[in-house]
Amino acid sequence: MLSRRALLLASPAFAQDPTFSSNVNVINLLATVRDKRGQLIQNLTEEDFILTETGKPQKIRYFSQQTDLPLRLGLLVDTSMSQEKVIPAERAAAYRFLDQVLREKLDRVFLIQFDTLARVRLGFSSNRSQLEGILNDIDTPTRKELRAAGGSGTAFFDAIGSGAELMKAETGRKALIVLSDGVDSSSDQTLATAIELALRADTLVYTVYFTDPAFYSLGFGVPNGHAVMARLAKETGGGFFEVSKKMTIEAIFQAIEQELRSQYSIGYVSDIPVGFPAFRKIHLSTRQKGLVVQTRDGYWPKRP
Structure with a gap:
């Protein structure tokens, strides 16, 4: 039986950035944020999010609220x-x-x-x-x-x-x-x-x-x-x-x-060596309490 989580794919934004190598472990997320009443929250910034991979904090390297991607x-x-x-x-x-x-x-x-x-x-x-x-x-x-x-x-x-x-x-x-x-x-x-x-x-x-x-x-x-x-x-x-x-x-x-039309595009480069390609848990949350983030919750790293 196949496993049940996400595979990493590089964001087009990263592909256009010469500072990123094709061997870099790039993870891209699409996220939706709602309040307790289910209303969409569309005015957050990069600093409003907290991102961890297998419990280790990760730096967000790409952030966009734009919806002009195809x-x-x-x-x-x-x-x-x-x-x-x-x-x-x-x-x-x-x-x-x-x-x-x-x-x-x-x-x-x-x-x-x-x-x-x-x-x-x-x-x-x-x-x-x-x-x-x-x-x-x-x-x-x-x-x-x-x-x-x-x-x-x-x-x-x-x-x-x-x-x-x-x-x-x-x-x-x-x-x-x-x-x-x-x-x-x-x-x-x-x-x-x-x-x-x-x-x-x-x-x-x-x-x-x-x-x-x-x-x-x-x-x-x-x-x-x-x-x-x-x-x-x-x-x-x-x-x-x-x-x-x-x-x-x-x-x-x-x-x-x-x-x-209200999704946040969030990307980061994992600082954890690829090693064995076991499933890695991602947790994305907001500093503001009471908000619910909807996104995929993990990936399997791809060997370079």
């Missing part, structure tokens, strides 16, 4: 039969989200739908009409498709793996947004390996838990994906959201958009 998004839509009633709402909210978030010639997004299999419907694109056309075409399998697949199923974890694979070669801010009830019944991957693959691609995962209670009331079991989606978001440094009467899917997409 944004790479993957939209993963669950089209299994349990989602049939909620897909129209997901589609409409996704239209508006992409229209507001994507900056022409700078940001790009890909689309994956998953039911019995995970399928890349569109590779990286910034063409809004193309994206909307594919979104409009995303739907649950036909009876013919279900028969060919030998029945219904949901390849949720495989979809995360496919998205991570597309992200591996990309730079900038990277995030997967997953719309699902979190139930998996046909993946080759496990939850642990899905998390590992996302972290190795240095990609945040935002999960949107959206269920159709009527489907499960018909005797198709009980949705058990809540904890799965919460864990996936937490361990990759993303965010978990649940659609409800108080929190609509439109409001959730707005919250994700705001979070993506």
